[in-house]
Amino acid sequence: MKFKLPILVFVFSIFACSPNEDLVLNSENIKALNASITHDYRIKKYVTSNREKTLVNIDYILNNQLVEQLGKASRKQLIYNNGRLEKIIQCRFNNCNSPYYELLNYDDNGNLLGSSMINTKESGDIETLINEQTKYYNADNVLVKERVDKGSDVNSNPFETWKTYTYKANRIATEIQVRNQDTIWIGTYSYDQDNRLKKISRTNDTLFDNDTFTYNSKGLLVKKTRESNVHKIAKNTSFSVHNTTTVYVYNDANKCISETIYNHLGQTHLEFNYQIEKNNYN
Numbered sequence: 297m298k299f300k301l302p303i304l305v306f307v308f309s310i311f312a313c314s315p316n317e318d319l320v321l322n323s324e325n326i327k328a329l330n331a332s333i334t335h336d337y338r339i340k341k342y343v344t345s346n347r348e349k350t351l352v353n354i355d356y357i358l359n360n361q362l363v364e365q366l367g368k369a370s371r372k373q374l375i376y377n378n379g380r381l382e383k384i385i386q387c388r389f390n391n392c393n394s395p396y397y398e399l400l401n402y403d404d405n406g407n408l409l410g411s412s413m414i415n416t417k418e419s420g421d422i423e424t425l426i427n428e429q430t431k432y433y434n435a436d437n438v439l440v441k442e443r444v445d446k447g448s449d450v451n452s453n454p455f456e457t458w459k460t461y462t463y464k465a466n467r468i469a470t471e472i473q474v475r476n477q478d479t480i481w482i483g484t485y486s487y488d489q490d491n492r493l494k495k496i497s498r499t500n501d502t503l504f505d506n507d508t509f510t511y512n513s514k515g516l517l518v519k520k521t522r523e524s525n526v527h528k529i530a531k532n533t534s535f536s537v538h539n540t541t542t543v544y545v546y547n548d549a550n551k552c553i554s555e556t557i558y559n560h561l562g563q564t565h566l567e568f569n570y571q572i573e574k575n576n577y578n
Contacts, residue, residue: 319369319389321351326366329390330575333364340571349569380406396425407433438463444473467491473498481505490515505538516550519543535559547572 330338335356343352356364361379365372371387384398395416401409413426430443445457455476462470473481483498492515498505503526510519524538539560547553555568 320366320371321354321368325390326354329364329366334358335363335575337572337574340573342569342571344567344569384411401427401429403433405433405437407431407437407439445475471496471498512546514546514550516546517544518546529560533560534563535565540565 333356335358337357339355339357340351341353341355342349344350352368354366355362356366361374361376361381363374363376365374369389371390371392373385373387373392374381375383375385380402381400383400385392385394386396386398388394397414397416399412399414401411403409408431410428410430412424412428415423415425417423431439432441434440439461441458441460443456443458446455448454457473457475457480460472460474461468467487468485470485471481471483472479473483479500481498481500483496485493486495486497488494488511490511492511493509495509496507503524505524505526506522508521508523509517510521512518520542522538522540524536526538527536529536529539536559541558541562543556543558544552545554545556551570551572553570553572555570556564557566557568559565
C-alpha cells in the first residue's frame with residue numbers, strides 16, 4: 297500500500313537577532329533577572345556554530361520545575377498549581393503583565409487535554425480566544441492520539457498532523473501519523489532488555505525514517521541517530537536534517553551539560569553547551 301507523503305519546507309532559525317541586538321539576554325538585564333526571579337538554579341544554553349559561541353536562552357528551575365525562560369528577545373513565565381503546570385505567559389520583553397496567556401486544560405483524571413488562549417479584558421472579564429483539544433486518552437488514561445504539528449504548507453494550505461498509538465505490555469507498540477486525511481508514516485517501536493526505547497521504525501511504501509536510541513550504564517540517553525531516505529543526499533550536501541547523530545554528555549549529577557549534532561558524514565554541525573549555575577541571591 298502506498299501513502300501520500302507531503303512535501304514541506306522547514307526554515308530553521310537559531311538566532312533571533314545579532315549578538316549586539318539582544319533585548320533580553322544582555323548582561324545587565326540578566327543580572328537583574330537573576331536577582332528577581334525565584335529559582336534554585338539556572339541553566340544557560342550556548343550554541344556553537346562556525347566556531348562562534350552564543351548564549352541563546354536561560355532556564356530558571358525551582359523545585360525541579362521550569363518556572364521562567366529567557367530567549368534573545370523573549371521571556372516566558374510558567375505558573376503551577378499544586379505542582380501541575382497551569383498557565384504560560386508570553387512576556388513582552390520584561391513586561392509580564394500581558395492580558396493574554398495560555399491556559400492548560402486537564403480532564404478529571406489529571407490528563408492534559410490541550411490549551412486555551414485567554415484574554416483578560418479591562419473590565420476583568422475573561423475571553424477565550426482559542427480552545428483546542430490536542431490529546432485524547434482511553435479508559436485507562438493512556439494517551440492514544442495527539443496532534444504533533446499544525447501550520448500551512450508552501451502553498452498556504454492549512455494542515456494538521458496527528459499521531460495515533462497502540463500499546464502492548466503497557467508500552468507504545470505502533471504509531472500511525474496522519475496529515476489531514478493522508479497517512480504519511482506507520483511506525484513500530486522496539487525496546488531493549490531494560491524496557492528502554494531502542495528504535496522507532498517508520499515506513500511509507502519504500503521510504504523510511506528511523507530513530508535509534510543508545511543509553512549508558514545509568515540509563516541516560518547518550519546518543520540518538522536518525523536515518524531516512526525521504527530526501528536524497530547529494531555529494532555536495534553538508535547537512536541533512538533527516539540524517540543526523542546527536543550525542544549527549546552528563547555531569548556527575550546526571551544533568552546534561554552538552555549536546556552535539558553531527559551530520560551524515562560524522563562532522564560536527566552544531567554544539568550546545570549547558571552551564572548550570574546555583575542561585576546565590578537566596
